[in-house]
Amino acid sequence: MGMKVKYNRTSTINQSGERYKLDSEKYELTLFDKGVSGKVPFKEREKGKVLVELIQKGEVETVVVEELSRLGRNTVDVLTNLQWLEEMGVNVVVRGMGNLQSHIDGKKNPIWNLITSVMSSLYELEREQIRERTESGRKMYVINGGKLGRKVGSNENLQSFLQKPKVKQIQSLLEKGKSVRDICGRLSVSPSTVTKVKKSLSLTF
Numbered sequence: 001m002g003m004k005v006k007y008n009r010t011s012t013i014n015q016s017g018e019r020y021k022l023d024s025e026k027y028e029l030t031l032f033d034k035g036v037s038g039k040v041p042f043k044e045r046e047k048g049k050v051l052v053e054l055i056q057k058g059e060v061e062t063v064v065v066e067e068l069s070r071l072g073r074n075t076v077d078v079l080t081n082l083q084w085l086e087e088m089g090v091n092v093v094v095r096g097m098g099n100l101q102s103h104i105d106g107k108k109n110p111i112w113n114l115i116t117s118v119m120s121s122l123y124e125l126e127r128e129q130i131r132e133r134t135e136s137g138r139k140m141y142v143i144n145g146g147k148l149g150r151k152v153g154s155n156e157n158l159q160s161f162l163q164k165p166k167v168k169q170i171q172s173l174l175e176k177g178k179s180v181r182d183i184c185g186r187l188s189v190s191p192s193t194v195t196k197v198k199k200s201l202s203l204t205f
Helices: 018-022 046-056 075-087 110-143 155-162 165-175 180-187 191-204
Strands: 003-010 029-034 060-065 091-094
Touching: 003 046, 029 046, 046 060, 075 110, 155 165, 155 191, 165 180, 165 191, 180 191
Parallel strands: 003 029, 003 060, 060 091
Antiparallel strands: none
């Protein structure tokens, strides 16, 4: 028989996890990531790593959490970790959902399937909405006269750049058909500077 492990996490050091004391269940091991942001992926947390290692060794039968959100930094992370726990044959119990279990008597709980399915659907919906908002934002920006892509320096900045003595020397050698390598050697400038002058000249014509 594997262990029954309780996994807790609080986002700040100041949170002492008082409510966890209300849990009178007996566990072989309690892991507590104290002061760890929920943005940190579950498998990268200090105690999360310990739990993952124990599961990989086949030493864990059940993982108990207060809420599903404890198992990931966002919906997709939670779903990914739940799928991994399923593959590893670990039963998951969520106390905040009336001690909802992923398995009952070794069989998958149909209600658990329903909840994770709804979570997946909500995640897909959320992604679609973000995609649509981004696309409509881009369209409105263009309609209102905005230009997508990298900004080109103003004409005034371009002209002042081309007035620099070194730039004028590069320009003169470019017009004579000299190569970038040749110009770099003659004037002790970097290839990127020569390329910049080349591009700047093409913008002025």
